[in-house]
Amino acid sequence: MEWALLLCLLVLFVSASPAASSADAGMSISTGSGSGILDRIAWDSNMTLLGEASLKNGTISLTCDTLTTGIGAGRALYSRPVRFLDRATRAPASFATTFTFSIRPTTCSSSTSDSARHLAPFPCFGDGLAFLLTSDPRFLGAANGFLGLFSDRSAAADPATVAVEFDTNLDPLLRDIDDNHVGVDGGAIFSTxxxxxxxxxxxxxxxxxxxxWVDYRAARKTLRIWLGYSRSRPPCPLLVAPVDLSALLREFMYVGFSASNGRGAALHLVGNWSFRTFGFSSSSRSAPPPPSSPADGKDSSTGSDESLNPGDEISPPPPCLPRWGPVIGGIAGVLFLIAASTTVTLWCRFRWNLDCGDCNCGGDDGASSTRSRKHSSVNGEPRMKVPTRISLDEVMSATTEFHDSNILGHGASATVYQGVLPSGSNVVVRLLSPLPPQPSSSSTTAQDTCSRSSGDASTTYFSCS
Incomplete structure (x- = not known):
């Protein structure tokens, strides 16, 4: 019982400890219309919109659905910078993100001439969209295949950028594999x-x-991407890319989405979004934020523009909730104690049944039966049962009619004989009176019976009168 109580206390201690160690400190952001953590931030707060990006029916539209002479690209960034390098070791952080999106095409005509107006219209698409990490919250790249990620001028110095693109435009000059692919871009529009x-x-x-779903593990230098129509992650990733992002990441970067239109136009919409970093040491929490510099765009943030350090949460914070760790730990401890006690009890009963065999082991009667069974043997040998009263004929037969060869000794009032009963037990008979006349027949009266007086494992003693 003592060890069960110790294990219960151990469970309580573990459940009361913090859910994550300091080595896993990180930050997380979520946005959408769901419940729980997804209510921490809405699209209309703490988001910076650049170019053609706008809010549309509770989602972010990164582009317009018509071909215009404008920029043709849009970007939505979380307004506060996120730490991606450990302050002490300069090691990169790991990160994971999940988001829903859709690409809705517009209707295009195959020709604008009067002779071809009878031709049926067909859907046309833009370039696609991308999830990105960028060091510059004010930069917006080009359209026409560049997804708003990079400049279309080769001499331009682009900011540090890491992107996962969902490309719907086949452009051989940009080394696209087809018009329906997922790629990883590191510092350039050409996918690695x-x-x-x-x-x-x-x-x-x-x-x-x-x-x-996008998951990067810095220790393994591996980026994995899953894609599907369901909100349940598929068992196998679509793309596993061995890539080291340490050279592209800066101490603080901005996270968000970018999209563009080109020969065609489409609505690039982003819905629910969650993002987190992890793998930092606790020393990164005390790092000062970089100087704030508002982006040149439509900033929908309502709070301060200070950075997110590891462990920070998006404001406004969720309502304070009771700490359920000790409660759950206590319940688990009690259940474990009950299970352990039940197991010990069943084991003891099992062992008891093995010891008892087929005997009736119940209460005092069971104990008496067990004691009787133990006492019914001597030195491991079962004792033969001997009747407490035998007839004179049986005594005569055992002692060969009190033959002199069976005499063990003489006393003042009796002669002692030895013999063997029909059951095989040795018997010692003390004759208290002179041998009576030979009986003509067996009798079981009190005058011709012998009573048992004492005995051990191999010999029984009787007195005859």
């Missing part, structure tokens, strides 16, 4: 790794909501 979206059973141009 790419995979067709059809490998995941997804058509990016279908116009329906899709969900993407």
């Amino acid at each position: 790794a790419a995979a067709p979206a059809r490998n995941a059973g997804v058509d990016l141009k279908r116009g329906v909501p899709m969900t993407a």
Whole structure:
């Protein structure tokens, strides 16, 4: 019982400890219309919109649905910078993000001449959209295949950028593999790794909501991407890219989305979004934020523009909730104690049944039965049962009619004989009176019976009168 109580206390201690160690300190942001953590931030707070990006029916539209002479690209960034390098070791952080998006095409005509107006219109698409990390919150790249990520001028110095693109435009000059693929861009528009979206059973141009999962593990230098129509992550990733982002990441960077239109136009919409970093040491928490510099765009943030350090949460914080760790730990401890006690009890009963065999082990009767069984043997040998009263004929037969060869000794009032009963037990008989006349027949009266007086494991003693 003592060890069970110690284990219970151990469970309580573990449940009361913090959910994550300081080595896993990080930050997380979420946005959307769901419940719980997804209510911490809405699209209309703490987001910076650049170019054609705008709010549309509770989601962010990164582009317009018509071909215009404008920029043709849009970007939505979380307004506060996020730490991506450990302050002490300069090691990069790991990160994970999940978001829903859709690409809705517009209607284009195959010709604008009067002779071709009878031709049926067909859907046309933009370039696609991308999830990105950038060091410059004011930069917006080019359209026409560049997804608003990079400049279309080769001499331009682009900010440090890491992106995962969902490309719907086939541009051989940009080394696209097809018009329905997912790629990883590190510092340039040319993807370092790419995979067709059809490998995941997804058509990016279908116009329906899709969900993407992006997970980067700095220790393994591996970026994994999942894609699907369901909100449940597929078992196998669409793309696994071995990539080291340490050279591209800065101490603080901005996270968000970018999209552009080109030969065609489409609405690039982003819905629910969650993002977190992890793998930092606790020393990164005390790092000062970089100087704040508001972006040149439509800033929808309502709070301060200070940075997010590891462990920070988006304001406004959720309402204070009771700490359920000790409660859950206590319940788990009690359940464990009950289970342990039940197990010990069942084991003891099992062992008791093995010891008792087929005997009736219940209460005092069971104990008496067990004691009787133990006492019914001597030195491990079972004792033969001997009747307490035997007839004179049986005594005569055992002692060969009190033959002199069976005499063990003489006393003042009796002669002692030895013999063997029909059961095989040795018997010692003390004859108290002179041998009576030979009986003509067996009798079981009190005058011709012998009573048992004492005995041990191998010999029984009787007195005869």
